[in-house]
Amino acid sequence: MRTKSAHNYQSDPMKVRRNILKTREARCLRAAPLIVVLSMILLIGGCGATRNAGLGKTDPAKYQYDEKLKLQLEEIISSQAGTLRLQDPISVEAGADGGLIVLEQSPPRLVTLDSNRQVVREVGGSGMGSAGLGRPRFVRSGFGLTINVADESGQVLVYDSRLRLISSFEPAYEASGYPTGSPSGIAVADFGDTYLADRDIDVVYHFDPGGKFVETIGDADAGAGSLTRPEGLAVAGDGALIVCDTDAQRLVVFDRDGAFLESIGDGELTAPACVALTPDDQSVFVGDRKNGRLDLYSLTGRRLASWDGVELAPGGVRRITDLLVDGMFLYLVDAGNKRILKFRLVPSGD
DSSP states (O other), X not given: OBOOOSOOOOOHHHHHHHXXXXXXXXXXXXXXXXXXXXXXXXXXXXXXXXXXXXXXTSOGGGSBOSTTOEEXXXXXXXXXXXTOOOSSEEEEEEOGGGOEEEEEETTEEXXXXXXXXXXXXXXXXXXXXXXXXXXXXXXXXXXXXXXXXXXXXXXXXXXXXXXXEEEEEOHHHHHHOOSOOOEEEEEEOTXXXXXXXXTTTTEEEEXXXXXXXXXXXXXXXXXXXXXXXXXXXXXXTTOXXXXXXXXXXXXXXXXXXXXXXXEEOTTTOSOEEEEEEOTTSSEEEEEXXXXXXXXXXXXXXXXXXXXXXXXXXXXXXXXXXXXXXXXTEEEEEEGGGTEEEEEEEEOBTO
């Protein structure tokens, strides 16, 4: 059911920004997708980013990512590596110039790293003040302009590139007037729409590029698409929404309009917590929070490959809490071992 947002976004600065964007849209229709994304960022903080952005000179989308795909471990990012102090990483996002944005949960901390894995900036952590962080779960970049944290304490926090908190909003209240919720997943589509999972209310909230609430996806009326404590999200180029239906031990795929398409991994997944699309947008990596297993599924539901935690890295992988595909690389947050693993994707035909 589609209803309007309870929040009107009518502060004067927002009016100015909206008018600027409308003028640009009228003049640059061919650039509409970019303008739509920027509009979303300026109005609601840009809750997400394309997760396959680091293409470099080779286009990763030209390869096939199937049962012949191999993962080559290239880097282990942890407190044991040099001077880096990782305490409890739970989520990772691509940063500027080969860097990373790392979110830690206990104590809550947000860190930016350069390409040499040196700390550039950090907020939160012991003795530094929470910077608004409560129970952070996912971090996503807003088109390189904002850094957005889905916090299970009930809100989405928006920071600028210098990690200054600039705004926050409560998706459950924006969508339906609920005073509380638990944002547990976040994704943005190429066309600018933003999706936020809520594991307390068992739904995904859909917002348009202007930050207005569009619809609730996966509620009790969704039939086979009803969700149970959803977490990680991804959006394919055609608008298909992939949801980790964590407690139901499956992935659920919805079309761009929020209609149920299919269920993936029934009887095969244990606690799917995070997903990341392959560069060709045809398959999806799935990270399991309980058994440390990484799976690769086609979007038609076929399991293409599976890697047990013990074969992924020395010491095994204990708890996968986030995945990032950036060009030809896959980053995996091994929260159980307090580290981030970087793999090179070696697809068939490479």
